[in-house]
Amino acid sequence: MQRAALELIADRGYDQTTVAEIAVAAGLTERTFFRYFADKREVLFASQDRFIALVVDALIAAPPDLAPLEAVVTAFGASTTWFDERRALAQARQGVIDAHPDLQERELAKIAKLSTAMTQALSDRGVSEPQAALAAAAGVAAFRFGFAQWLADADGHDLESHVLSGVDELRKVIAI
Amino acid sequence: MQRAALELIADRGYDQTTVAEIAVAAGLTERTFFRYFADKREVLFASQDRFIALVVDALIAAPPDLAPLEAVVTAFGASTTWFDERRALAQARQGVIDAHPDLQERELAKIAKLSTAMTQALSDRGVSEPQAALAAAAGVAAFRFGFAQWLADADGHDLESHVLSGVDELRKVIAI
Numbered sequence: 001m002q003r004a005a006l007e008l009i010a011d012r013g014y015d016q017t018t019v020a021e022i023a024v025a026a027g028l029t030e031r032t033f034f035r036y037f038a039d040k041r042e043v044l045f046a047s048q049d050r051f052i053a054l055v056v057d058a059l060i061a062a063p064p065d066l067a068p069l070e071a072v073v074t075a076f077g078a079s080t081t082w083f084d085e086r087r088a089l090a091q092a093r094q095g096v097i098d099a100h101p102d103l104q105e106r107e108l109a110k111i112a113k114l115s116t117a118m119t120q121a122l123s124d125r126g127v128s129e130p131q132a133a134l135a136a137a138a139g140v141a142a143f144r145f146g147f148a149q150w151l152a153d154a155d156g157h158d159l160e161s162h163v164l165s166g167v168d169e170l171r172k173v174i175a176i
Numbered sequence: 177m178q179r180a181a182l183e184l185i186a187d188r189g190y191d192q193t194t195v196a197e198i199a200v201a202a203g204l205t206e207r208t209f210f211r212y213f214a215d216k217r218e219v220l221f222a223s224q225d226r227f228i229a230l231v232v233d234a235l236i237a238a239p240p241d242l243a244p245l246e247a248v249v250t251a252f253g254a255s256t257t258w259f260d261e262r263r264a265l266a267q268a269r270q271g272v273i274d275a276h277p278d279l280q281e282r283e284l285a286k287i288a289k290l291s292t293a294m295t296q297a298l299s300d301r302g303v304s305e306p307q308a309a310l311a312a313a314a315g316v317a318a319f320r321f322g323f324a325q326w327l328a329d330a331d332g333h334d335l336e337s338h339v340l341s342g343v344d345e346l347r348k349v350i351a352i
Contacts, residue, residue, distance in 0.1 A: 067352040101285075108284040109277075130321065130345040137317035138350060145309055169306040174314060174350040176243040 001026045001036070003089060005043045010092050014100055041106050044093060048110045052117060055079050059121040068127045072118060072139030073167055080159040083150070091151055115140045142166035177202045177212070179265060181219045186268050190276055217282050220269060224286045228293055231255050235297040244303045248294060248315030249343055256335040259326075267327055291316045318342035 004025040009017050019040050023033040037043050058078035062071040083090055097103040115136050122132035146166035150159045180202040185193050195216050199209040213219050234254035238247040259266055273279040291312050298308035322342035326335045 068349055069352070104288075105281045105285050108288055109281050112280075112284055130325075130342070131349050133321055134317060134342070134346045135349045137321070138314055138346060141310060141313035141317060145306065145313070149306075166306070166310070170310045170314060171350055173244055173307050173311045174347055176245070 001028075002043060002046055002093075006089060006092050006096070009044075009096055014096050014103070041103055044097065044103060045106060045110055048107075051079055051082075052110070052114045054082075055114070056117045056121050059118060060124065062125075064125065068122055068125075068131050068135035069139055069167075071122070071125065072135055073142070073163070075118070076139070076143050076163055077160060080163065083147075083159045087150075087156070094151055111140065111144070138170060139167075142170045145169070177204075178219060178222055178269075182265060182268050182272070185220075185272055190272050190279070217279055220272065220279060221282060221286055224283075227255055227258075228286070228290045230258075231290070232293045232297050235294060236300065238301075240301065244298055244301075244307050244311035245315055245343075247298070247301065248311055249318070249339070251294070252315070252319050252339055253336060256339065259323075259335045263326075263332070270327055287316065287320070314346060315343075318346045321345070 005017075005022045008022060008025050012021075019033055020030045022040070022043060023030045026033075033043075037046065055075045055078060059071055059075035062074045066074060097107055118136035118139065119132045122135055123129065127135065143163055143166065146163035147159065149166070150157070150162040153162065181193075181198045184198055184201050188197075195209055196206045198216070198219060199206045202209075209219075213222065231251045231254060235247055235251035238250045242250060273283050294312035294315065295308045298311055299305065303311065319339055319342065322335065322339035325342070326333070326338040329338065
């Protein structure tokens with residue numbers, strides 16, 4: 001569904017693509033579309049909701065003795081293979097988002113949702129409130145940095161190596 | 177202007193307050209309102225644009241030998257007295273934002289703008305790209321955490337002490 005939508009949008013442009021056209025391309029009616037998605041923007045973020053659920057589940061399941069930031073990094077690791085198998089799609093999607101301020105706003109809202117969900121999962125692991133909020137925020141910042149590097153990487157190194165290098169850079173910048 | 181708008185909104189509720197009413201309360205016409213603000217939401221974020229300009233200027237002017245994160249923290253320090261003098265107003269404003277998803281989205285967009293502007297200012301100071309992006313992201317996360325603690329602090333400790341304790345917590349969570 002998202003793939004059909006993205007191919008159409010990449011072909012015609014986001015503003016020129018209607019919900020009816022996206023639905024047809026995916027073999028659905030417009031009415032069915034709105035059963036799955038609240039609005040046109042959401043078709044680009046359905047996989048992000050699944051990504052959030054995936055990393056939050058991985059954070060809950062991470063070994064209990066991991067330090068907060070280590071647990072967050074481990075949780076992101078559960079998602080990287082999925083992205084590596086869809087790199088071209090992720091690049092096309094990001095290109096559409098970066099070109100539309102309203103899509104950027106929606107993306108920021110999803111990232112905030114991810115950060116809040118990770119803070120809650122860390123609290124449930126027994127991490128104190130300031131540490132939970134800051135480990136989630138710092139981990140998400142390192143992941144976003146690594147993700148952007150991965151999207152732009154002409155040599156095609158995998159996402160996990162970029163995320164780990166983001167965490168390394170974060171540790172360096174905090175230590176000095 | 178923002179004070180007049182906030183008092184009206186606190187009194188009637190955000191959804192029940194029209195742009196025309198806000199303009200009248202501030203001694204302006206509706207037409208003049210739209211010369212200053214793109215939409216109704218923006219009246220709540222005018223001071224945030226000034227805040228961004230203030231801390232980015234302070235970051236550019238910070239002593240050149242400061243490490244990236246130290247420079248970011250110093251820059252936020254230029255804004256804390258201004259907030260301490262407007263604590264009740266800041267609390268009322270945050271209450272309105274937290275109750276409205278569309279205002280929360282606008283706030284996240286402003287925070288992203290702040291982070292991008294700080295990354296650029298750090299680059300202009302000669303900080304390498306990964307370090308600039310991560311020092312800005314980490315500093316903004318620590319500031320946001322400190323700001324939330326300051327808003328909720330019944331004992332009324334000043335914003336700077338809360339921001340510095342946010343940075344301490346960040347250092348701790350990264351170190352382990």
